[in-house]
Amino acid sequence: MLPLLAIALAIGSGARTLAGEEEAGRLELVLSYPVPRRRAVAAKAAAVAVEVAAFCATAYAALALASQVFGLGLPPGRLAGGLLSVFLLALLHGWLAVGTGAATPSRALAIGVPAAAAAAAYLVGGLHGLAGWLDPFRFVSSFWWAGQAPLSSGVEYAHLLVLVLATAAALTAALVLIGRRDLDTA
Amino acid sequence: MTAAPAIETAALSKTYAGGVRALADLDLRVERGEVFAFLGPNGAGKSTTIRLLLDLIRPTAGRAWILGYDCRTDSVETRRRVGYMPGDLRLFDRLTGREQLDSLARLRGSVDSAWRRTLSERFAVVLDRPIRELSRGNRQKLGIVQAFMHRPPVLVLDEPTSGLDPLLQGEFRTLLHETVAGGASVFLSSHSLDEVQHVADRVAIIRSGRLTDVDSVERLRGRSLRHVTVTFSQPADPHAFASLEGVRVVGVEGVVVRLSAPVAAMDAVVKAAARHRLVDLVSAPADLEEIFLELYREEDDRA
Numbered sequence: 001m002l003p004l005l006a007i008a009l010a011i012g013s014g015a016r017t018l019a020g021e022e023e024a025g026r027l028e029l030v031l032s033y034p035v036p037r038r039r040a041v042a043a044k045a046a047a048v049a050v051e052v053a054a055f056c057a058t059a060y061a062a063l064a065l066a067s068q069v070f071g072l073g074l075p076p077g078r079l080a081g082g083l084l085s086v087f088l089l090a091l092l093h094g095w096l097a098v099g100t101g102a103a104t105p106s107r108a109l110a111i112g113v114p115a116a117a118a119a120a121a122y123l124v125g126g127l128h129g130l131a132g133w134l135d136p137f138r139f140v141s142s143f144w145w146a147g148q149a150p151l152s153s154g155v156e157y158a159h160l161l162v163l164v165l166a167t168a169a170a171l172t173a174a175l176v177l178i179g180r181r182d183l184d185t186a
Numbered sequence: 187m188t189a190a191p192a193i194e195t196a197a198l199s200k201t202y203a204g205g206v207r208a209l210a211d212l213d214l215r216v217e218r219g220e221v222f223a224f225l226g227p228n229g230a231g232k233s234t235t236i237r238l239l240l241d242l243i244r245p246t247a248g249r250a251w252i253l254g255y256d257c258r259t260d261s262v263e264t265r266r267r268v269g270y271m272p273g274d275l276r277l278f279d280r281l282t283g284r285e286q287l288d289s290l291a292r293l294r295g296s297v298d299s300a301w302r303r304t305l306s307e308r309f310a311v312v313l314d315r316p317i318r319e320l321s322r323g324n325r326q327k328l329g330i331v332q333a334f335m336h337r338p339p340v341l342v343l344d345e346p347t348s349g350l351d352p353l354l355q356g357e358f359r360t361l362l363h364e365t366v367a368g369g370a371s372v373f374l375s376s377h378s379l380d381e382v383q384h385v386a387d388r389v390a391i392i393r394s395g396r397l398t399d400v401d402s403v404e405r406l407r408g409r410s411l412r413h414v415t416v417t418f419s420q421p422a423d424p425h426a427f428a429s430l431e432g433v434r435v436v437g438v439e440g441v442v443v444r445l446s447a448p449v450a451a452m453d454a455v456v457k458a459a460a461r462h463r464l465v466d467l468v469s470a471p472a473d474l475e476e477i478f479l480e481l482y483r484e485e486d487d488r489a
Contacts, residue, residue, distance in 0.1 A: 025276035029332075032240045033293045034266035182202075182243035185233070 002059060003146065006090035007118050010052045014097025015110035017044040022105045022184055031183060041102055041178045045171055048094040056087040074151065081157075082150035088163040089146045093118050095167055099174035105184035118142070142166065190254030192216045192340050192371030193239065198248035200234050200395075208234040209395045211248065216373055218339075219366050223386035223403075224375040231395040232375040233273050236344050239373075240270060252340055269333035273344035273375070275325060279318035283311055283328050290332045302335040308357060322349040330358065334365070341365065341372045347381060359385050411472035411480055414445040414455055419463040426458045441465070446472065446480075 018041065021027045031037060060083045067074040096114035101107070125143030128134040138144040145162045147155045193216035200209040209231040216222040226232055237243045239250055241261035250257040252264040277286050287306075291297040306313060309327040312320055317328070326349045333341060347355045362372055362385050376382050382389065383403055391399040413436075416422075424435045424443050432451050436444040447455050452469070459467060472480075 025274060026278065028237075028242060028272055029270075029276065029290075030293065031242055032265060032268070032270040032272070033290070034262045034295070035293060036262055183237070185237060185242065 003086045003089050003143070004118075004122075006052060006055055006059075006086050007093045007114075009055055010048060010090040010094030011097045011111055011114045011118070013048045013051045014045075014094040014114070015101060015107050017047060017101075018098050019101030019105060019107040019110035022101070023107050025185070028183060028185055037178045038175045041098065041174055042171075045095055045098050045174065048098060049091055052087060052090045052094055055090075056083045059083060059086070078151065078154050081155040082147075085146040085150050085155045085160055085163070088160055088167060089142055092142055092163055092167040092170060095170040095174065099170045099177065102174040102178040103181070190251065192218050192220075193222075193250070193252055193373055195235075195239075195250040196248055198235070198238060198250050199246045200231075200238060200243065201246045207395055209238070212392075212397055214390060214397070214400075216371055218371050219369050220387040221362055221366055221372040221374060221382075221385050223382035223389045224373060224392060225377070225379060225382065225389055226375075226392035227377055230392045232377075232392060233344055234395075235392075236270075236273075236342055236373075236375060239342060240265060240268065267339050269336065269338035269341045271329045271333040271341075271343045271346050273348075275329040277317045277325060277328060280316060282314055282316055283320070283324075284313040286317060286328060287313075287332060287335070291335065294336050297336045301337060302331060305331045305334055305361075308361070309354060323351060323354070326350055327354070330361075334361065337368075337370075339370050341370060341374075343372065344375045345377070346374065355381075411446050411448055411476060412452065412469045413472055414447050414452075415466075415468045415470075416443045416445070416459050416464065417441055417466040418443070418459075419465055422462050426461070427455065430454045430458065446476075 018027075021030075027040075030040060060079060063074065063079055063083075064076065066072065067079070093114040096117060097110045100113040101110040104110075121141040121143045124134055124137050124141040125146075125148070128138040128141070128144065142163060145159045145166075147153070147159065193214065195212050195214045198209060198212040198214075199207075201207045212231075212235060224232055224235065234243070238245050239252060239257050241257055241264070244258065253267055255263040255267070257264050278289075281289065287302065291299075291302070305311075309330055311327045311331055312324050317325060320328075326346075330346065333343065333346075347358055350358060362374075366372060372385075374382060374386065379389070386403055388400060388402050389406055390397060418441045421441055422443065424438050427433050427443065427445055427447075428435050430447070430451055431454070432448040433455060434446050436446055438444070445455065456467070
């Protein structure tokens with residue numbers, strides 16, 4: 001549940017900050033200032049990261065408190081690892097939203113593309129053990145790399161590195177794509 | 187770079203995806219210290235040109251420079267030197283005017299804050315209410331302040347006075363005069379000659395993505411049309427005028443014949459009129475709006 005909430009927040013933020021601003025016509029004035037497009041997109045990506053990090057920090061505090069109060073006995077290290085995987089999962093999709101917004105001015109697409117990617121990854125990650133033919137595809141599922149049950153069984157930090165790389169790739173794509181097109185000024 | 191003109195374009199062209207040809211082979215040169223008006227009906231390619239200058243969209247062909255900097259490869263340098271007022275100004279509705287200007291000033295880096303205050307006072311800008319509560323005219327005033335607040339050497343203004351009341355339009359003209367007196371250049375787009383004829387040094391006319399004419403406002407007037415009203419002592423045949431080059435018979439009411447005639451045809455008009463007994467002959471200059479229309483008519487005739 002927590003990863004899905006975090007992803008929804010990240011996609012909303014990523015789509016609003018770039019594609020949404022362009023659709024609203026406000027990006028035109030900002031980009032008429034002496035700001036390189038890449039820097040503007042990098043600043044927006046950073047804002048998404050801050051928002052997701054704040055969400056995860058709040059969730060960490062709430063879960064740590066709940067663990068104390070209800071005696072769940074969650075080791076702080078495992079909780080932190082679990083939330084790090086949630087953070088990376090959400091950031092990946094938030095930056096995919098920024099990247100989609102960098103490629104096209106549509107806010108609907110900037111929500112739809114990462115949401116579809118998340119839904120597919122979620123299904124593959126959850127079903128690959130049940131449906132044998134899906135098994136080879138688990139490697140394209142961000143949820144699989146994030147770990148199936150990080151709070152009970154911990155996270156594989158080597159697997160999280162894959163999420164880090166995918167997230168970096170999404171940001172790189174955003175920075176490249178924004179430089180290549182006409183701003184939508186309709 | 188000191189010799190470079192304020193704005194220069196060479197064969198600048200833009201065809202949008204889908205094949206819409208918005209601008210074709212535009213060659214322009216805006217000198218330093220002049221107000222250059224860029225005139226044409228809506229959809230003629232004015233905003234396309236401006237967006238190419240600011241690197242918001244990319245040309246299909248051709249190049250453009252501002253103060254010698256390439257608008258494509260040195261766009262941060264060009265935008266540093268430009269104050270831009272979009273034709274369709276969109277601001278952050280949640281912010282107050284002051285917050286919006288603060289945010290833009292930070293983006294700009296260096297802003298003359300005393301000058302910004304002066305501008306806000308001169309245009310009676312509403313600073314302390316959220317922008318969503320402001321009228322179109324009040325938003326437009328924020329647009330003026332943000333375009334001028336860093337004292338840019340080049341101003342690119344897309345229909346800047348739409349929505350301003352007449353008093354502030356006068357103040358805006360004063361501001362333009364001061365700006366060019368200080369050595370800056372202004373590129374001013376408009377669909378109305380009336381709006382620019384008191385401020386512009388030269389006028390370019392664009393239509394369907396093509397430059398049709400560049401001339402000084404004075405010469406445009408000089409080349410201009412005359413409204414000629416001839417009153418004869420008895421009803422006369424207007425066909426004698428209609429056959430003259432460039433002359434149109436606008437109306438005939440009894441003994442009165444109304445013509446529109448280019449200055450070049452005045453001699454022929456007077457000689458044709460003089461064949462009959464005259465009571466009166468009045469010649470008055472047409473205003474620029476009509477000249478504008480006449481230029482378009484010539485274009486159509488040639489096409």
